[in-house]
Amino acid sequence: TSAPDSSAPAVATPASGAFLDAVRGRATDHVPVWLMRQAGRYLPEYRNLKERHGFWEMCRTPELAAEITLQPLRRFPLDAAIIFNDIVTPLPAMGMEVEFAPEPVLARPLRTRAAIEALRRPDAEEIAPFVAAAIRQVRSAVSVPVIGFAGAPLTIAMYAVQGRGSKDYAEFRGLLRQDPDAARALLGRIADVTADYLRQQVAAGVSAVQLFDSWAGMLSPDDYREFGLPFARRVLAAVADVPRIYLAVGASHLYPLIATLPTEVVSVDWRLPLSRCRPLLPGKVLQGNLDPASLLADRAVVRAHAHEVLRQAGGRPHVFNLGHGVLPSTPPDNVACLVDEVRAYRPEQPPE
Numbered sequence: 001t002s003a004p005d006s007s008a009p010a011v012a013t014p015a016s017g018a019f020l021d022a023v024r025g026r027a028t029d030h031v032p033v034w035l036m037r038q039a040g041r042y043l044p045e046y047r048n049l050k051e052r053h054g055f056w057e058m059c060r061t062p063e064l065a066a067e068i069t070l071q072p073l074r075r076f077p078l079d080a081a082i083i084f085n086d087i088v089t090p091l092p093a094m095g096m097e098v099e100f101a102p103e104p105v106l107a108r109p110l111r112t113r114a115a116i117e118a119l120r121r122p123d124a125e126e127i128a129p130f131v132a133a134a135i136r137q138v139r140s141a142v143s144v145p146v147i148g149f150a151g152a153p154l155t156i157a158m159y160a161v162q163g164r165g166s167k168d169y170a171e172f173r174g175l176l177r178q179d180p181d182a183a184r185a186l187l188g189r190i191a192d193v194t195a196d197y198l199r200q201q202v203a204a205g206v207s208a209v210q211l212f213d214s215w216a217g218m219l220s221p222d223d224y225r226e227f228g229l230p231f232a233r234r235v236l237a238a239v240a241d242v243p244r245i246y247l248a249v250g251a252s253h254l255y256p257l258i259a260t261l262p263t264e265v266v267s268v269d270w271r272l273p274l275s276r277c278r279p280l281l282p283g284k285v286l287q288g289n290l291d292p293a294s295l296l297a298d299r300a301v302v303r304a305h306a307h308e309v310l311r312q313a314g315g316r317p318h319v320f321n322l323g324h325g326v327l328p329s330t331p332p333d334n335v336a337c338l339v340d341e342v343r344a345y346r347p348e349q350p351p352e
């Protein structure tokens with residue numbers, strides 16, 4: 001039933017607690033919920049700002065980045081804010097020029113060892129000082145925890161070498177074969193900068209961090225073990241003082257390796273139900289995993305699919321999220337319906 005737990009404290013736990021409790025594996029009064037890409041193109045108020053400001057301008061102006069971060073929180077009772085920015089944000093400080101069209105595109109993709117060796121190693125404070133400023137502004141505006149994030153070295157290197165998003169990342173995967181030492185040099189440089197970048201975010205006040213390894217699922221387990229895992233580990237180990245979330249998409253063949261990462265939470269996509277992910281990721285709290293396409297259907301469908309994810313979580317510590325980002329065509333009212341459904345849910349059976 002949905003009756004409130006009579007053993008709950010008389011003073012309601014502030015909403016700010018549920019996300020951090022769940023990521024630490026503790027029981028919560030409700031299942032915390034936030035959504036990847038909760039700020040952005042499906043919100044009219046974001047599109048409105050976008051008409052007047054370029055994407056980089058929005059990322060690099062702390063007032064705008066803070067405003068966009070807060071937009072979904074004004075609409076929905078979300079349990080966490082994720083700072084508005086992008087995974088390619090640290091690249092310009094390393095000497096890589098990026099434009100948004102609307103996806104990130106590099107003016108000069110890295111194709112040679114010389115280009116990799118010519119990359120800059122910025123000081124921690126120069127990587128993205130505007131992100132730290134936006135974090136401070138968001139922190140002072142909301143009581144819910146603020147999540148910082150970065151791209152994982154593998155996914156960032158895939159963009160850097162390919163130059164843009166790709167179906168097969170042929171240039172990058174060719175480099176892994178042709179010159180694995182150059183690839184490792186690139187991954188190592190990106191890992192060092194990413195570790196500094198996330199530490200700056202922690203210093204500015206984020207309560208947790210998420211590492212987006214969006215394209216890791218492209219690699220075989222052997223390649224991921226060599227080119228993904230060690231560099232993701234290096235970054236995650238650098239921010240051991242806050243809870244960490246690791247996301248890979250289309251990567252269930254990598255879960256036994258991902259299970260060895262120093263991360264409290266693994267964000268899983270919709271391809272496997274949570275009950276099948278759990279044995280592959282022992283000891284990890286799961287985040288996920290509603291198919292973002294469920295939010296394109298009518299509200300009865302949204303509620304039914306959300307309920308199935310909650311049921312699959314089985315009352316164990318769980319952070320409700322989508323299996324990947326909110327799709328741009330998502331009706332905001334469906335997000336409202338989803339968040340209400342999750343916040344109202346109480347597990348029928350306590351976990352055994």
Ligand code: CP3
Nearest residue numbers: 036037038039040083084085086087102103104212214325
């Ligand atoms: O609300 C949030 O989740 C925070 C903001 C955020 C953005 N990008 C804003 C953005 C986050 C966490 C990201 C991460 C990101 N960016 C990832 C990892 C997550 C994932 O989806 O796997 C990746 C792969 C990127 C690269 C990227 N940036 C792409 C592919 C695109 C274009 C298409 C798209 O998916 O939106 C961007 C641009 C971008 N980043 C936009 C936003 C709101 C859209 C820009 C616009 O308004 O046109």
